[in-house]
Amino acid sequence: MNHGLFDAGLLVVGAGPAGVPAAVMASSLRMTTIVVEAVAVGSKVAAIGALENVPGRWTTGAALADALASDLARHQAAGRVTVLTGRAVQVAGHDGRAEAALDDGQVLTAGAVVVATGAATLSVEDAAWIEAPVDLMTPPLWRTAPEQLADRHVVVLGSDRPLGTWLWAHPDTATHLDVLYPAGDAYKTDEVSDEARGRLDLVERVAVAAIPGDRFRITAYHPAGGSHTFTTDQVLSNMGSKPAALDGLVVAADGYCPPELQHPRVLVAGDLKGARLIAVTMGDGSRSGLLPYFEAQTLPTGQAGRPVGSQIARHNLTISDLALTVRAVPICPIRHEATG
Ligand SMILES: Cc1cc2nc3c(=O)[nH]c(=O)nc-3n(C[C@H](O)[C@H](O)[C@H](O)COP(=O)(O)OP(=O)(O)OC[C@H]3O[C@@H](n4cnc5c(N)ncnc54)[C@H](O)[C@@H]3O)c2cc1C
Numbered sequence: 001m002n003h004g005l006f007d008a009g010l011l012v013v014g015a016g017p018a019g020v021p022a023a024v025m026a027s028s029l030r031m032t033t034i035v036v037e038a039v040a041v042g043s044k045v046a047a048i049g050a051l052e053n054v055p056g057r058w059t060t061g062a063a064l065a066d067a068l069a070s071d072l073a074r075h076q077a078a079g080r081v082t083v084l085t086g087r088a089v090q091v092a093g094h095d096g097r098a099e100a101a102l103d104d105g106q107v108l109t110a111g112a113v114v115v116a117t118g119a120a121t122l123s124v125e126d127a128a129w130i131e132a133p134v135d136l137m138t139p140p141l142w143r144t145a146p147e148q149l150a151d152r153h154v155v156v157l158g159s160d161r162p163l164g165t166w167l168w169a170h171p172d173t174a175t176h177l178d179v180l181y182p183a184g185d186a187y188k189t190d191e192v193s194d195e196a197r198g199r200l201d202l203v204e205r206v207a208v209a210a211i212p213g214d215r216f217r218i219t220a221y222h223p224a225g226g227s228h229t230f231t232t233d234q235v236l237s238n239m240g241s242k243p244a245a246l247d248g249l250v251v252a253a254d255g256y257c258p259p260e261l262q263h264p265r266v267l268v269a270g271d272l273k274g275a276r277l278i279a280v281t282m283g284d285g286s287r288s289g290l291l292p293y294f295e296a297q298t299l300p301t302g303q304a305g306r307p308v309g310s311q312i313a314r315h316n317l318t319i320s321d322l323a324l325t326v327r328a329v330p331i332c333p334i335r336h337e338a339t340g
Pocket residue numbers: 013014015016017018019036037038039040041042043044045048050051052053054086087088089116117118119142162165244246269270271272275276277278279281
């Protein structure tokens with residue numbers, strides 16, 4: 001392992017609507033910041049066709065993703081943010097530092113790490129109600145363009161919310177979606193129940209097999225008994241997502257990572273802790289970028305050594321650890337109103 005190749009005030013893992021605000025906030029406070037992103041800045045939101053609920057006049061996810069990338073670029077140009085392309089596999093908090101290990105063996109160190117890796121799309125192997133070979137490829141509906149589906153019979157597995165978003169984002173597509181969904185997804189079907197371009201079919205379980213000619217054979221088993229078998233050109237997954245937790249995080253029974261259970265130098269933000277909406281994750285990310293600085297600012301050096309807050313006390317760490325970290329990077333004074 002290459003230890004300490006990069007040292008920073010703050011490490012941010014994941015450059016989505018939570019991670020970018022964390023980095024921008026830290027950089028604006030003159031903390032040297034390293035962002036590690038596995039795919040691309042805003043890679044998830046870039047694929048959202050229509051946005052209605054994000055302040056700032058964003059009507060598409062692609063426009064928002066561009067804005068996030070240009071925000072990071074501005075802070076990179078100022079020399080305070082470094083963006084690395086890489087996949088983090090593990091994070092850890094220690095007495096004097098936080099670390100993130102990447103899949104190429106590098107270990108990055110900083111005063112604190114914000115983990116904002118969001119949620120990963122569920123695949124057929126995650127769904128107990130689907131029987132399918134492990135190597136079966138079922139691309140997610142929400143990342144599929146209508147042009148890829150033209151003149152094809154399409155089956156969608158699961159009725160998660162992207163179903164409605166996808167249909168409304170592509171009002172002109174004539175593609176018809178045959179949606180097979182389990183009882184647990186039933187509450188998500190209301191918003192598309194009057195949509196003429198989809199047929200909703202409640203199933204108990206589904207068996208999917210690839211057949212010659214790049215086609216698929218599907219057997220749908222119904223809750224009242226009985227089944228029907230048919231073939232289709234394309235199978236897309238739409239089963240929702242699961243938190244993209246990294247090794248080293250404390251994960252709750254529901255798969256999310258509650259902030260209060262983590263090491264005090266390991267902060268989680270955004271969908272990883274269950275935020276689930278862009279505007280919420282943005283605020284949450286900003287807060288996590290502010291926290292280490294805020295902690296140091298509100299506690300005079302004279303109080304260093306006094307345990308602060310239940311999580312710091314529980315881990316037997318003191319604010320002096322955090323304050324030392326933040327003092328180690330150049331800090332410019334901030335006005336009270338800037339910190340809320
Ligand atoms: C189809 C769809 C439609 C949606 N529509 C809306 C909507 O209209 N309005 C709304 O408010 N919300 C919507 N959402 C939810 C919204 O996208 C999320 O709430 C938001 O993107 C969460 O932001 P985040 O930064 O927490 O995570 P993400 O946006 O998932 O960002 C996480 C980032 O971390 C990176 N990453 C993951 N693992 C690693 C790793 N190990 N190492 C390095 N980088 C990693 C990923 O590549 C990604 O760039 C929608 C979601 C979907 C799927």
